[in-house]
Amino acid sequence: MTTDTNAEVEADAADAVPTFSDLGLSDAVLKAVREIGYETPSAIQAATIPPLLAGRDVVGLAQTGTGKTAAFALPILSRLDVSQKTPQALVLSPTRELALQVCEAFEQYASQMRGVHVLPVYGGQAYGVQLSALRRGVHVVVGTPGRIMDHLAKGTLDLSELKYLVLDEADEMLKMGFAEDVETILADTPDDKQVALFSATMPAAIRRISKQYLNDAEEITVKNKTTTSANTTQRYLMVSYPQKVDALTRILEVENFEGMIVFVRTKSETETLAEKLRARGYSAAAISGDVVQAQRERTVNQLKSGKLDILVATDVAARGLDVDRISHVINYDIPIDTESYVHRIGRTGRAGRSGAAISFVTPRERRLLGAIEKATRQPLTEMRLPSVDDVNVTRLARFDDAITAALEQQERIAAFRDIVGHYVEHHDVPEADVAAALAVVAQGDTPLLLTDDPRSRRPERDDRGTGRGDYSDGAQGGRGGRDDRGDRSSYGNTDARGERAERQPRSSKPMSQYRIEVGKRHKVEPRQIVGALANEGGLGRDDFGHIQIRPDFSLVELPADMPGDVLERLRDTRISGKLIEIRPDRRGGARSIEESRRTTPRSGSSYGDRAERGDRGGAGSDRGADSQRAERKPRHK
Template sequence: MSTSPADSVPSDDERDATGPSFADLGIDDRILRAIADVGYESPSPIQAATIPPLLAGNDLVGLAQTGTGKTAAFAIPVLMGLDQTGKAPKALVLAPTRELAIQVAEAFGRYATHMPGLHVLPIYGGQNYAVQLSGLRRGAQVVVGTPGRVIDHLERGTLDLSELQYLVLDEADEMLKMGFQEDVERILRDTPDSKQVALFSATMPPVIRKISKQYLKDPVEITVKTKTSTAANITQRWVQVSHQRKLDALTRILEVEPFEAIIMFVRTKQATEELAEKLRARGYSAAAINGDIAQAQRERTIGQLKSGVLDILVATDVAARGLDVDRISHVVNYDIPHDTESYVHRIGRTGRAGRSGEALLFVAPRERRLLDAIERATRQPLTEMQLPSVDDVNAQRVTKFGDAITENLASDNLALFRKLIEDYEKEHDIPLADIAAALAIGSYDGNNFFMEPDPEPVERPRRERGERSFEDRGPRERREGPSHHRNTGAELVTYRIAVGKRHKVAPGAIVGAIANEGGLRRSDFGHISIRPDHSLVELPADLSSETLNALSRTRISGQLIQLQLDSGPPGSARPPAGRGPRGGARESSAKPRYERRQPRS
């Protein structure tokens, strides 16, 4: 079976008229309530095509790009069929990167909001083992993990997959590109034959076809082709900003960017009210619309936006359906959408009636892959913008102050107030400039007229390696793992790994495997040189012992990488002693690959 929905993305009204609703797909009330809470009203093409065969118990191969809503396509049927008894995992989702594993686990949590007692656990390289071991002991019906860390837990005997009902391979082609084929096949082979398997991939290379034929039982094959496009008269930009700094970033942009009317999209009903209230407190005419607002109030609010009484509307996707206001000059994606279809529908609210429009997307560091998906789906690159500086904001405030004076000079009441001020000047012998400044104080808060410069970053003394324990770290560091580097000009040293051209490795596979298992970022990597039987990789000189410990078991193309500091060509000086991972490489033949190991200290 192969389905290919229409290439173009239908409008909201067209989808309502022709496509099924989530209720039509046979989804139970608990999950329907969660879907409504998230703000989704009708399924995307991949969801409409894959949920019924998965609910019917079929194995499935889904070919669809990232950002088409495929997480919900497999999460919803898995949750509906899940046996919640016992502590052993009943569903396992394999993802190529730690970021995707976290996002998929969060999505499962959202859809399981009204399923008390169901636990979801992400496991991935770079995170402390104690957190994962504690979660596995407590019990998790759904485990979302990267292949390397899943294999590690299987070897330790800390992950029991004997009761597995569902196995999902998400972005299978990416996993194989990163060298996880052997791990993926081992997991497919060593889990119960009775399990249901769903494989999702953007492409169908021969190795995916081979895995499908060998390990899946008569799979239903679903292909969803998207030719998503956006209007040429809409300028699309994005800015990277953490969740904590979004409001500050937004207010800076609003001060500097000229706009007529804005619609801002957030994910939840509660967020619409909170953001609208914060904007009103900063002097903007803002209102919220969401699914809980009565129709009469919704119509009144939209009327105010059309007439110019209201300038900013904060909305969820569902609440904005059917919204058509010509004066919307900007669409701000305050929360990035999880699927590209929603993005296209959102920014289509501007650039109406032949006018130009501006679309701005806030992207947190962990959400960069969603930005990549949007660019691929829309076939249009988004331009990165820098946040306005303090000087930019202050210059704009001075300009607006002058513009207000210029505008008021044309007022019919100018003669009246000039006479009053001239009389005051004669009576009190006060200079006109001082009188004007005093009047301005009545309209402006002088103490806050200029934005204060950002505080200088505090220089903290550098600790010696090994001085700081994992427990000393803050909550964010503990969540992201002890090896979370930001390479801002840090010293790089050259490491040698035991895979090269004869293993058919590419730089992307090296970066993906080491970054995933070691918890590094792509910015932590320097030059990569692939030689016939080994490769040289530049990495930060201050890799933590936890990172080195994780990388000592990393494999690429099934080969243990045996990470060690490179000693250079024969006769050259060796690097300082004590800087290598556990004193250098391990012998790959020291013990069988799947022998159960004792937990690391």
């Protein structure tokens, strides 16, 4: 079997592009395409659909986000025999997410065809659901190679009458170790089937498969001027590590977004960041490889339906997620390879829609930024961090919009007008003052406008010790926790630019000792305890005394006059996933912080002391913890 190169398509807007009606698709498929809103086919679709309809094997080379799914789904549906109940088309996808996306696309394109059944087959889903559907009869099977192999081994998937086989993202399948499975599946299917292979690149393994299993294939290459969508605006923000949460929150305030994916590097950070966003009033959820498949599907469906606005994800979501609502992609942690960057931002600006991608870049990640610009052949525009004034302008505009929307409800307005008039008449208060008072009631304890005083902000730490600044009380900028390399640095105050602010005096307030049920065996450190308690209880740097971490529990000194409601909130706090169950330690009475310092061994850990020692290495410093320790002079009794 041979593969010939017969066509090469330049993706140039100046080229004449046919309409879907010119491609020879069936009437039912054309009707569905019109209802979806597609107007003109993309370059890969215009070049691929005619040969597939003619029955030829095809090798399509195109980047992600160019419309490859419709390129093979539309011709397959146009030639489908609905009366045949055994599978006629098999689409192999590298990931479960991509398999689900392709399955949904098939169902959408077949909306005007009666009796077409499409089945996703992937690992993580119960066999019972798949077996029941296969027994009833399906026309199109979309699955991952591993689960398809399982069904073939069990004899539950009959491919004897297969007519069409598609390898989607073939290079990715081989990269993920599915080469043997793919070749086994190809060898076990009928020789007279039609094969379409789609890939972003053409490595030697793909070339070998195409020559061995495809018959006189037409190779179609779509060359883009850049590897990223022209519909996506790409920006970057220079930001120190402790600033990231605040920077993200400000961007959420001023950017007009529908749905958003925030990409982070680690699984643990997904839930940590999602929890911080939820605490700030945003509808956010986490998704990673550790989340069970059923939960991942529910989360994606919530994003599609509008019940969820922000998805915090690792690269597991970079492929296969095609949600119309995703208008923004945020690279909270910039990817270390350019391919991941392309796939990440490919989640927005798809199929002609506009999108925005913003990457957070620390000073030490400039090299990665340069590599991305070189690979995509497209410069990223630097943006500035939205200021307090920018945020306040946006908040006031939304407040105005809310008033305008309320004024349109005349029936309810009339009822409240009488109530307000009664109050004005009996209390002799101007109507403007009453309106302002009602706004205060509606706003609650959350201030409408931010303040621009970074020194009045309480510290916040997360489980990674980043020390990011809290935002819920109009704050920006955190007190340090790590520098840009991720090294531990001492606790210090930082302003909005990550620079060290003046040290605030510590109080000598009476302290009491509290016991929390996390210790060394839970792998906790003082910074995690400080961060969790500060965040949940609204505590400041002078509210912490000595911290002792024992094997199974820890002892923390907190203000003796701590309100009961604060203690109640702290009881529900978790550190390293464990409920801390905070309670007073009866062995330790109230004492001043100065007394605590005099009676504490040098090896103890005090948050206040650590903050004071952090003058030379606060957040944003380029010097690591090792160099800080080298600079310190030894203490002598």
